[in-house]
Amino acid sequence: MxxxxxxxxxxxxxxxxxxxxxxxxxxxxxxxxxxxxxxxxxxxxxxxxxxxxxxxxxxxxxxxxxxxxxxxxxxxxxxxxAKELDGSQSYGYCPLTTLTISVGESELPSKSPILPLWVDGQVKTGEIIGTPETTALVxxxxxxxxxxxxxxxxxxxxxxxxxxxxxxxxxxxxxxxxxxxxxxxxxxxxxxxxxxxxxxxxxxxxxRVHGKKVHSVVLEHKHGDAITPHAVFATYYPAQGTGPIDPDFFPRPPRDVYICGPSVQVEIPDGPESVFPDLESIQMLRRVAGMVSSYLVEDNVRVKSEEAGLMPCTxxxxxxxxxxxxxxxxxxxxxxxxxxxxxxxxxxxxxxxxxxxxxxxxxxxxxxxxxxxxxx
Missing domain, CATH: 3.50.50.60 (FAD/NAD(P)-binding domain)
Known part of the structure; x- marks a missing residue:
């Protein structure tokens, strides 16, 4: 040798x-x-x-x-x-249950047993689409x-x-x-x-790789462990009938909830530091958050971030x-x-x-x- x-x-x-x-x-x-x-x-x-x-x-x-x-x-x-890097401690790796809901101005709170307790707003239950064995967050x-x-x-x-x-x-x-x-x-x-x-x-x-701008807010809630590890994919139907919008809700330990909205294709600026959120999109996400959960209404949260990122697409x-x-x-x-x-x-x-x-x-x-x- x-x-x-x-x-x-x-x-x-x-x-x-x-x-x-x-x-x-x-x-x-x-x-x-x-x-x-x-x-x-x-x-x-x-x-x-x-x-x-x-x-x-x-x-x-x-x-x-x-x-x-x-x-x-x-x-x-x-x-x-996650096992190798102690992901649960170092970067919030969290297996969770994932479900769908619809949100509407006229919906009455659902009593479905599949809904986590914190989803107590104007929602209609959809279905479970993921388990802790098949879905997670980081x-x-x-x-x-x-x-x-x-x-x-x-x-x-x-x-x-x-x-x-x-x-x-x-x-x-x-x-x-x-x-x-x-x-x-x-x-x-x-x-x-x-x-x-x-x-x-x-x-x-x-x-060509083009960019789609996606808006997000991160809300810190005041309710300890009340918001359980459930990812929620929502479909929101505005009262004015402009067509459905699909916000996603992702709890992040220990007290944050990340919420993002639909994407829109935009011109690519010089760099990521030049990607800014649109006020109307941010306001929509915060409004829907309060409709989905009483734990996420404005009086019960602190806004940690309001951002937009440019998602690379083909x-x-x-x-x-x-x-x-x-x-x-x-x-x-x-x-x-x-x-x-x-x-x-x-x-x-x-x-x-x-x-x-x-x-x-x-x-x-x-x-x-x-x-x-x-x-x-």
Whole structure:
């Protein structure tokens, strides 16, 4: 057996662009597999949509379509990571029951036994769609930062704060140019810049990742353990008949409830710090919160945040993961849409396998390849 280090190839140097959940998961699993990883993020880790998402994860809700294997593999990885990283304490990992309701101005409070006691407002009961074995929550920013903390401490990931300006593929590797004239070299690069991925000049003509703005509020309630771990998917029917709206309610230990509303496609601004909430959307979420639960009326809560995040989406509603056509050693992982937090771990494993081994085994990436947009 030859143990001479000079006879072994050096570890692959990989630059990961983007410090959201997809970029951090990719950096983590690349480094865990032995790569030398530099993570480039322009502002704060999980400072965009990854830090403002509801972070509801489900084993089964993508079944029957091309996302099923990705969702199931990633849900199981979330469960494993929660044990490994003490997720319940470090980032609020919480298995829960999930149900649907409808909300209306004229609805009378329902007495259904499937409703948690805190859902005591103008609601009509739907159905249970998830159990603690199949659905859970995490705090997305805490999860992402916890995972990166381990990647840095145990696997040597280097974090560089800079804005990526361009990417070039050369004979012996890749060159990432950042603002201020800086250059970061590597053997490969992974672009995980969310909706800003296709803003890069080298990528803009190849495929499109657009942004959908999603509003959210976080309310801190005053009732201790009264709000139990139940995720609630609501359909709200406004009195003026403008069409139904679908807010989601996600309790976060110990005393918060995260509420998010429908998404709308918007122009992509220069950066995540330029994404601002619309007052009307925020007011709607707070009004519906009070209709769903007396525990969430204005007098019983403290508003902790009112935000908007830009969710990265694609035209066919599938993520983009694979090598960029015409750019050897340049890979993309973006466009994960509503399920980005769920898909993060398995996407990170798949990209690490693709970059270092030449193919992914955890999931089949063929249907997610950016090559599907060539000629469209």
């Amino acid at each position: 030859d143990d001479n280090p000079s006879n072994h190839p050096p570890p692959k140097r990989v630059v990961v662009c983007g410090g959201g959940i997809i970029g951090v998961c990719t950096a983590y699993f690349l480094a865990k597999k032995g790569a030398v990883v530099t993570l480039v993020e322009r502002s704060s880790i999980a400072g965009g949509a990854s830090g403002k998402a509801g972070a509801f994860i489900a084993l089964h809700m993508c079944d029957g379509g091309p996302l099923s294997s990705l969702a199931r593999a990633s849900f199981n990885l979330h469960c494993s990571l 705090h997305p920013q805490l999860f992402t930062r916890t995972l990166l903390g381990k990647a840095v401490a145990e696997y040597g990931v280097e974090v560089v704060t800079a804005k990526v300006e361009s990417v070039a593929v050369e004979e012996d590797g890749v060159v990432v140019k950042v603002d201020g004239g800086g250059i970061i070299g590597g053997d490969a690069v992974v672009l995980a810049l969310g909706p800003w991925t296709s803003k890069l000049p080298e990528i803009s003509s190849k495929f 035209d066919d509603e599938l993520p983009i993961m694979g090598e960029v056509p015409g750019m050897k050693r340049c890979y993309v992982a973006s466009g994960h849409g509503y399920w980005g937090i769920l898909f993060g771990p398995a996407s990170g494993v798949a990209m690490a396998e693709l970059v270092l081994d030449g193919h992914a085994t955890i999931v089949d990436l063929d249907c997610f390849s950016p090559a599907r947009f060539v000629g469209n």
